[in-house]
Amino acid sequence: MEGIEEGPATVWLQAHAGLAPPLSFELIAGGRSNLTYRVADTSGRTVVLRRPPVAEVLPTAHDMVREHRVVAALGPSRVPVPAAIGLCDDPGVIGAPFYVMEHVQGRVVRDVAAAERWLDKAGRWRASESLVEVLGEIHRVDLDAAGLGDLGRHEGYLARQLERWHGQFDRSQVEELPRAELVDALYERLSAAVPAQQETTLVHGDYRLDNTVLDGGGKVVAVLDWEICTLGDPLADVGLLMVYWSEAGDATNALEVSPTLAPGFASRKELRERYAALTGRDLGGLEYYVGFGYWKVACILQGVFSRYRRGAGGGDRSAVDSLGERVHRLAEAADAALAGVA
Numbered sequence: 001m002e003g004i005e006e007g008p009a010t011v012w013l014q015a016h017a018g019l020a021p022p023l024s025f026e027l028i029a030g031g032r033s034n035l036t037y038r039v040a041d042t043s044g045r046t047v048v049l050r051r052p053p054v055a056e057v058l059p060t061a062h063d064m065v066r067e068h069r070v071v072a073a074l075g076p077s078r079v080p081v082p083a084a085i086g087l088c089d090d091p092g093v094i095g096a097p098f099y100v101m102e103h104v105q106g107r108v109v110r111d112v113a114a115a116e117r118w119l120d121k122a123g124r125w126r127a128s129e130s131l132v133e134v135l136g137e138i139h140r141v142d143l144d145a146a147g148l149g150d151l152g153r154h155e156g157y158l159a160r161q162l163e164r165w166h167g168q169f170d171r172s173q174v175e176e177l178p179r180a181e182l183v184d185a186l187y188e189r190l191s192a193a194v195p196a197q198q199e200t201t202l203v204h205g206d207y208r209l210d211n212t213v214l215d216g217g218g219k220v221v222a223v224l225d226w227e228i229c230t231l232g233d234p235l236a237d238v239g240l241l242m243v244y245w246s247e248a249g250d251a252t253n254a255l256e257v258s259p260t261l262a263p264g265f266a267s268r269k270e271l272r273e274r275y276a277a278l279t280g281r282d283l284g285g286l287e288y289y290v291g292f293g294y295w296k297v298a299c300i301l302q303g304v305f306s307r308y309r310r311g312a313g314g315g316d317r318s319a320v321d322s323l324g325e326r327v328h329r330l331a332e333a334a335d336a337a338l339a340g341v342a
Contacts, residue, residue, distance in 0.1 A: 001025050003035045003054050005094045012093050013039060016086040017047055017100050025049075034067075034227055038103060047085060051098040053307060063227070065089055066151075068099035070226045073146045078137045080222050104222040106213035111257035119218050121264030126218030128266035129274065131209060134220045135241065136278040139201040139234040146202075148231070154200040157232030158292065162191050165299040172299075172306035177324040180302070182331040186295050186338070193341055195285055203232040208244035209259055238275055239289025242268050243297060243333075252333040254297050256322070288341050294334035298327045 004025050013019045019041040026038045028048075037049045050064065065087060072084035083102040091097055107118045115124060143149040153160070166187045173179055204211075205228035213222040245268050246258035259265075266274070276283050305323040 001027065001037075003027075003051055003094070003096075004037060004049075008093045009039075009049070012088055013047070013049075013100065016088070019045060019047065034064075034225075039100075046103040047100050048082065048103050049098055049100050051094065051096050054095070064097040064099050067227050067229070070148065070151070070229050071099075071101060073148050074141070077141055077146060079134065079141060080220060081226075082222050082224070104213045106215050106221050108210055108213055108224075109259045110210045111259050112262045115259040115262035115265075118216070119214070119264075123214075123216070123218035124262060124264035125266060127209065127214055127220070128271060130214075130218060130220040131212065131241075132271055132274045133278065134212070134223060135204075135207060135237060136275065138204055138207070138223070139237070139279065141202045143200075143202065143231065148202060151202075152230040152232065154231055155197060157197055157200070157203070157230075157236070158194045159191070161232070161236070161292075161296070162187060162194075165296050168303050169299040172303040174306050174309050176309070177302075177305060177327075180298065180328050180331050182328070182335060183295065183298055183302075186291075186331060186334050189338065190288075190292055190295060193288060193338075195288055197233045199234065200231050201234040203230055203234060203237055205229050205237070205240075207237045207241055208255075210255070233289075234279075234281070235283070235286060235289045236292065238272070238283065239286055239291075240293035240296070241271065242286070242290050243293035245271060252294075252329045254294065254330065254333075256326075287337055291334045291338035291341060294330050294337055298330035298334065301330065302327050 006025060010021050010023050013023060014021055019039065020043050022042065024040045028036045028038055035051050035053060038046055039049055040046045050067065052064065068084055068087040071081050074081045075083060082104050085100040085102060087099040089097045107114070109115050109118060109127070119127060141148070169183055204223070204226065206225055211223065211225045212220045213224065215221050243254045244258070245260050246253045246255065247268060248261060272283050272286065275281070301323050305327065
């Protein structure tokens, strides 16, 4: 199986995770970044294994040691995460570092059909509330008590993020896709208007409904995909959640198939109001963070497009050809979101 040397992986999982071979490995669908596998043993026990893409890994991206550190540190907190089981930092075992965590029972709601199949309207409303409540808990984590106070620099988050993602955009150009010059113009515009960072919290960096596991009633029982988590401005997570939270009539959707288009989910306005009420934070300048969120997703998708064109990533590649067009549309959405930002 792509990305997994099953023999060496089995030996490691037997020794470090207590699994009983023979093991079965299944690539979990969804996501175009780190590869995620469900692993089952003869007793029926299942765990999840995460590893980087098989090629074209960009600098500072896909750090399994860092991701495992965050998941392990949050275990005792009020943030629901899978239990961390083990880390292998030896790339000789399966070709890259990887870590293993508990397989949390529940549903990952990726599209409208899944939302309507697994949640009734009350459950969709509860999922909306729970997602905001958990985001508040992420931003409430005591960094020093959790051992995460040195996860990243405490100041200058947005400036560093702008530099990082624009650098990835630069490194991800491919001949068959004309450069989205608006992304460059927005980088200059965003850099010139960076708001003052009022506080420093844990920032997930890719917080959205389909990066969580829900129970049957819509409660978030696990937050997944901590690969770009760092310390920074909590409003960046709120702005990005607005970007991912599609509503009927939106000209551009950040996700190809957004589950929040199903009836019963809260509106973006209701999410913002709930977050402000729970945390006491002023969201008056959120438009900047929404614009930044659209721009960041455009840069990320450019990297995804580049990796897939070079044969990396794993999983379903049927939508790759649409990625280039989506980069341009997301840049336009960022430009529109920033219309009222000085």
